[in-house]
Amino acid sequence: MTGRTAPSGGSRPPLSLEEYAERARTRLDPAVWDFIEGGAGEERTLAANLAAFDRIRLSPRVLTGTGECDPSTTILGRRWGAPVAVAPMAYHTLMHPEGETATARAAGAAGLPLVVSTFAGRTYREIAAAAASPLWLQVYCFRDRDTTRRLIEHAAAAGFEALVLTVDTPRLGRRLRDLRNDFRLPPHIVPANLPADQADYSSPSEHGRTGLDPSLDWSVIAWLRSVSQLPVLVKGVMTAEDARRAIDSGVDGIVVSNHGGRQLDGAPATLDVLAPVAAAVDGRCPLLLDGGVRRGRDVLGALALGADAVLLGRPVLHGLAVAGGDGAAGVLDLVLEELSEAMTLTGTATVADADASLLTGEAPHRGVADAALPAVPGNTAATGLRKQDLHRSVSDPVLDTMNFLNEITGRFPDVVSFAPGRPYEEFFDKDEILDHIRRYLDHLAADGASDHAIRTALYQYGPTAGQIRGLIRDSLRADEGIDTAPEAIVVTVGAQEGMLLTLRALFANPADVLLVASPCYVGITGAASLLQVPVHPVEERADGLDVADVEAAVLAERARGRRPRAFYVVPDHSNPSGNTMSRRAREELLELAARHDLLILEDSPYRLVSPGVQLPTLKSMDPARRVIHLGSYAKSVFPSARVGFVVADQPVRDPSGAETLLADELAKIKSMVTVNTPALSQAAVAGALLACGGRLTERNAVPAKHYGEALRVTLEQLDRHFPEDVRDRLGIGWNRPSGGFFLTVRVPFPADNAALLRSAEDHGVIWTPMAYFYPGPGGERSIRLSFSYLSPAEIEEGIGRFAAFLRAEIERSGATGPTPGRDT
Ligand SMILES: Cc1cc2nc3c(=O)[nH]c(=O)nc-3n(C[C@H](O)[C@H](O)[C@H](O)COP(=O)(O)O)c2cc1C
The missing domain is CATH 3.90.1150.10 (Aspartate Aminotransferase, domain 1)
Known part of the structure; x- marks a missing residue:
């Protein structure tokens, strides 16, 4: 991120992208300037993109001890120097004779990917030879699919790593500046990767109308898959609904884009639609945004609203126009320098730390309809809250x-x-609950606890990990064949809290994915949504879960550069399907977990209230401690107690070599969630356990x-x-x-x-x-x-x-x- 030598024509290097733009304007033919700079129609959307970023306010945070921040990130399994790539733009050769090869060199020097346009002025081979960072191919789908297929094959052969299908362009928007200028490409500017003899490319709008396929639908994704193995992203998604459809169609990434305001004039700013789209995507694939990024801090603003990275468009062309490859590199360096500054001053150590807490003041999607907020009766000064401003999980269906x-x-x-x-x-008896509590108090007394200690146990804040862990251990031994130490147990407010604590502890980085058997209990997917943990569903077959499907999911996630961290399953009489895993499938699952270093989250609340002999729990078959067992007394005692537990006996080592159990770490998190599970509830459950000698199977016969x-x-x-x-x-x-x-x-x-x-x-x-x-x-x-x-x-x-x-x-x-x- 060093400053570069002054691009010629200025007394000093430009200090902002705006200055680059200004210098480019003075260098370029006015019609070419209009071609790159202009938007569709009255350019309302073009202006909205910029205005939305102008409204972003970031919170300075002080004395955070952050030190050097790290702007790098991983997208589709590749490390990027920063969450920034160069947007696909036609004909870099209009800016500088070296065109895309110069841009590729600049992007490579900054460690940033380049998305190369279908209408690149240099061949994919030339660009690849100049590149030192990932290249993606932007794909326009032509009426002639063969041309499109060949384009993709050439790019793949040159080493391009992904396809970015532009979906907002069934025809080109009416760009009035170009119409007024009757803009034509100079004869030497041609699309180097398209068949020279097949079309007249000199008028982009004219060629767009005749060449592009206006009838594309979502089946095009399957077609792309049929012609290429490369990951497919779609560029031009602007609504949560389309984002969902894109994910349903199996895309590997989404770019929120309005084509830099060059297509539908009157479309909203990309930043204004980012939060709801991010809520819909919910971490299921990388989410990128372009349109109006003009400063490093804009990158941070987009990340705060849910993007994983941004694409930078016109400013890169400005850099090229000012000083070729050096100019483009200067632009990218400037953005990275400003991003680094913004991260440091907001105490954002890594890209993963950028979240909505960075934002303050008027959020970008506000401003338009604030006046239309409903008044709260009786409170004229009430602050209206917008759903988009709340955490994205509240919009999760x-x-x-x-x-x-x-x-x-x-x-x-x-x-x-x-x-x-x-x-x-x-089966509920209104007096039994009192008997249970009495029995527990008597048990404490019989164990030698003083009156004072019993009072404390009942009335005081209690130990975070719970006070009935010994009784739970005994019961697990008696009923479930699970042999564990009380210290490996955390008593939770229902199994639901157990899920929350476990996910919070295990999912440390955005590339960690939770696999779930699907259909799936909503408690776990809901908790994942709260914590923004990406979920990969593994679909059950009609007769239950096939472990080969779990393995396929693990491999697919690895191929995307993500880490499958844990697999959640209800092995017995699953909620919702009712299916039960066979003993063989249980063994296979444990073998798979060992092979792929995967943890299993076992949740099995129906075993003890089901007739007949049950298959062994996964936890009881797990000497390697790969299984975290989530327990619940809701069905086997009663739900109002809201008592559950987690058996987390996995050793955790810190950098000094000291060892704790995962249960200890869960308890730390619990201390900030519910402090402790209510003592009264624990007492009632303990009394029920004591009444049956820990044998809940007998109690529930x-x-x-x-x-x-x-x-x-x-x-x-x-x-x-x-x-x-x-x-x-x-x-x-x-x-x-x-x-x-x-x-x-x-x-x-x-x-x-x-x-x-x-x-x-x-x-x-x-x-x-x-x-x-x-x-x-x-x-x-x-x-x-x-x-x-x-x-x-x-x-x-x-x-x-x-x-x-x-x-x-x-x-x-x-x-x-x-x-x-x-x-x-
Ligand atoms: C001159 C120019 C050419 C473009 N060509 C393409 C293209 O070939 N394919 C595409 O998907 N988007 C194209 N775009 C849109 C950009 O990829 C991107 O969406 C937009 O420029 C981002 O906005 P920004 O310029 O405000 O950063 C082009 C944009 C410009 C300005």
Whole structure:
């Protein structure tokens, strides 16, 4: 990031990108200047891009002890000197005869990638020869796909590492400056990688109209995959919805871009749409942004709003125009110098540390409609909060799924509900809870605790890791074959807190990915969303999880440069699918974990309330301590206690060689979350454990029988309403779990919220759309039925209503026959 020699024509090197722009303007032919500088229409969007960055205010933070900051980052498995790359721009040769080769040298010197335009003025081979950092190819899809395919093959052969498909250009925007100037490329400026004889390229707008394919849809991603192995990014996404579709289409990255204001005039500034797009992407792929980046601090602003990196457009052309490769290098150096300054003055040690806490004052997406904020009654000075200003997780649909169900249950109180995964209430005895607490106090006294110590245990803040760890250890030994020390246990506020603590501790860097069996319990994906942990779903097959699929996910993530850190699974009677992993699959999973240095997060709350003998827990099969076991007493004791625990016996070594257990580290985090699990709750659970000598299987013998019976009645009623030949004809099916609270019904129509509403309104029965449990697409034609909360008579009535709903819905949609798509 050293200053360069003064590009000729100025008394000193330009001190800002603005100065580079000014010097470039004086050097270039006015029509060429207009061509690079201009935007579409009235250039509102062009101006908005710049204005949005102008509104960013960063918080200076002092005495942070940050020292040297590190602006480097890793994208698609490659280290970049900073989260900046050069945006694809046509014809660098218009700025300087060396064109893209000069830019590639400059980018290489700064350790930054260059995205080379389809309309590059130099060949891909020449550019690659000059490059010392990653090259990506920007792809325009032509009507003639063969031309596009050849372009991609040439770039791949030259060593380009990724494809960036520009998706905002079914035609070129009306750029009035070019129209007024009747802009034509000089004869020597040609696209060096396109067939010279096939088109007249001299008028970019004219060629755009005749050459570009205006009818592209999302299937183009699959086409690109069919012609190239390279990762595919899409450039030009501006809405959360399109970002989701892009991810559903399997892209490897997204560039939020409005083409530097050159396409749809009136489109918002890219920075203004970044936060909602980032919320939708939720770390599932790299997210880049371009448009209006003109200073190093702009880079930091974009990162704070959720980008992983930015592309720099016009300023690089300005540098080239001013002094060729040296000028482009000067521009990049300046941006990196300013970024380093901004990071230091905001106490941002690394790129991963840049988050929304850096922002202060008016956020970029504010300003337009502040006046339209609803007034809060009775408080005229109230501050209206915008959802976009809150953490992106609050916009994550996963955090909302249960609200819809609760709302619908409230609206139709007389429905039979197969929605809640709740224990059957007839087993609750209102006096028992007091007996449990009494029993625990007596136990403490019998153990020799003084009155004073017992008072403290009950009334005072307690030990962070919990005060009933010994009893939990005994119970795990008796019931689960898990042999662990009390010190390896942290008592948590439900298993949910256990998930939060575990993810917080394990996921230290943005390249760490959580793999989850999918469909997946929303508690873990929700916690991942809160912590911005990227999630990679591994889809269960109809008969359960295939460990080969987990391995494929591990390898795919590695290939993307990310680190699969842990795999979350409910091995027994899974919520939501009801499937159980076989013993063989458990062994294979543990072998895989060892092979790939993967941790397993085992969550298994239904075992102890399921009939029959259970398969061994993963934790009990795990001498290598790869399994972190998340426990819950919600089903086996009662949910209101909100007591869970984590068995985290993994040794943790610090740089001095000192060793703790992962449980100790979780307790540190817990001390800042819930301080300790309420003593009253622990006392009640402890009393319940003492009552059965730690053998919760024995305590739950009757409930387990009940749940087994509820499952049997549910299956029997489904069989009765839909005998095999009928269900085959209608395209309905279901699995046959061996226990737990849930099963999966496959249907031949979309089982979405609209269908759920019809089911509640017209048939008086509620269920849960399986799609709620898919972190990505999937489950659209599946339903989760939960039978745990209902009596056999209610189940019988409810399945009758459910059957009527299924028949009505099949008739309504005209859909019968085998269910397309996924099975669970
Ligand atoms: C002269 C010029 C040519 C461009 N050519 C392309 C191109 O060939 N392909 C593409 O995807 N985007 C192209 N763009 C858009 C840029 O990649 C980028 O989206 C935009 O310039 C970023 O905004 P900024 O210039 O404000 O930094 C071009 C932009 C300019 C200014």
